[in-house]
Amino acid sequence: MASTEPTEPTTRRPMSWLRKVALLAGALYLVTFLSSIPAVFLLDPVLSDPGYIVGPGDDTRVLLGGLLDIVNALACIGTAVVLYPVVRRENEALALGFVAARVLEAAIIFVGVMSILTVVTLRQDLGSTPGADADSLITTGEALVALRDWTFLLGPGLAVANALLLGTLMYRSRLVPRVIPLLGLVGAPLLLASNTATMFGVNDQFSLLSLVALPGIFFWELSLGVYLVVRGFRPSPVTAGLDANGGRAPVDVAAGPAGPATTAGGS
Secondary structure, eight states: OOOOOOOOOOOOOOOOHHHHHHHHHHHHHHHHHHHHHHHHHHTHHHHHOGGGGGSOOOHHHHHHHHHHHHHHHHHHHHHHHHHHHHHTTTOHHHHHHHHHHHHHHHHHHHHHHHHHHHHHHHIIIIITSTTOOHHHHHHHHHHHHHHHHHHHHHHHHTHHHHHHHHHHHHHHHTSSOTHHHHHHHHHHHHHHHHHHHHHTTSSOTTSHHHHHHHHHHHHHHHHHHHHHHHTOOOOOGGGTTHHHHTTOOOOBTTTBSOOOOOOSSOO
16 A cells, blocks of 8 residues: 655745835836726816816716826825835936936826816805806816816826836846836837927827827836736846845844945946
């Protein structure tokens, strides 16, 4: 009779700190897509109808769109904060600039959300009130929507700065395949030209030039998010020593705390 030997239970290898960072950063990038794209359609009633503020209105739909924009703004900040401990090892100035650009982008998005929510509040409080000055309300509503339109141009327009800063960091460090940051580095000048032309009234936000300028930035951020979720960071001098200690230099008990680690390509 054949004897069976007890087998030791297999233990799952714990996820490394670097893998967690990549997974969270990639997920947050995907959240920006899952929140910002539906928000555009949900906010359409208030953006396309000047009489929304004095009409029946679909406030629930608009409020949901505003909530998704808030989620998008918070996810924008999250991508920069999560990636900072890693990419700072390539170049701290560029990494800090990326965080600042993301925070500014989120702040501009919040301004746009508040302008839309103000339209909803005015519609609920004054739009259906007998004797309310409809013409003044419509003018106020159009001004608030115009403010939101400018935030839509300038906020996501900061994707130019994000692509140049983070794209440079990713290209130099080789944390992801270089073709991914190249999409952003090539798309950034096109988007900058399109947004500048729109600002001066030469180009419309939904013109042919805008459609040509958007794919580079769109696929740069989408492919970065997908790659980080599926594969994580590639081996790189930037990531050396980070897996085991979560980004902190190891401490020699006998010699005392180690000095600052030398980073690749920057401080």
